[in-house]
Amino acid sequence: MRVIMAEVFNSWQGEGGSVEGSAFGRRQIFVRFAGCDLHCLWCDSKEYIDASRVSRWRYEVEPFTGRFEYRPNPASVEEVVNAVLRLDTGDIHSISYTGGEPTLQVKALKTLMERMKELGFDNFLETHGGLPELIKEVAPLTDYASVDIKDESARATEDWNGLVLREVESIRILKEGGAKTYAKLVVTSETKVENVRWYASLLKDLAPLVIQPREPIDIPQAKLMELYREAARIMGRKNVGLSFQVHKYLNVL
Ligand SMILES: C[S@@+](CC[C@H](N)C(=O)[O-])C[C@H]1O[C@@H](n2cnc3c(N)ncnc32)[C@H](O)[C@@H]1O
């Protein structure tokens, strides 16, 4: 089985804050898939969006060194498994599948997740959740899931309303499959409070929400707190938190 990879590395999970299902601060091996069907304005992984332009992937040679070796794409699943295993530091909370969008290569994702479970690891899925029919295939193998709710200001797609509803459906499927799941909303200074009310009403009684400022942060703190307060008013005060991309401040991968 073949897969178009971007990179494999060992780091701390830098996102997710403190809500249930978050793995913030836990050590993970990150498996970043190439290719995405959305185009968030602020995506920090833009170089991996067009899979046809990712001619090679890289794996960290030694944990937490940031030293990489390169291999041509597509990779075999076994090559990826080997790259993960050489980064096993014995303190790994879970394997993070991210991208790009990992669910787009669902057969390879599923095979990898199965292999990792056999090897004794938990699976953490980082996804835009826009494709619930693909989420269905991996939900039973997913231990933790971070599902983005794409704000209108991300301009990720033309059918933004439909995308949000599909993301919520994916959260439902993941929860039914037994995954500890939370929603992540990246906010900017353009984020509308009425949109946050809508997301909160969809997520109420379903999953907790973390609000993550777009990096570099431009949203005023007063506005961030207004969005937080509105979400908490609708979802309940225990079901909302903030998340920051802490790895960017620590200068780690
Ligand atoms: C690169 S995405 C890959 C996974 C999946 N495609 C998604 O969007 O959820 C990983 C995470 O980084 C977040 N992210 C990407 N660029 C960001 C930025 N500039 N500021 C804050 N969060 C960002 C995304 O919202 C997502 O939660």
Ligand SMILES: Nc1nc2[nH]cc(C(=O)O)c2c(=O)[nH]1
């Ligand atoms: N340390 C670290 N934490 C992360 N959490 C989500 C990431 C991602 O790009 O998906 C990421 C990442 O790239 N590095």
Ligand code: SF4
């Ligand atoms: S869905 Fe994820 S990978 Fe795709 S453009 Fe948006 S942030 Fe980037």
Ligand SMILES: [Mg+2]
């Ligand atoms: Mg990232």
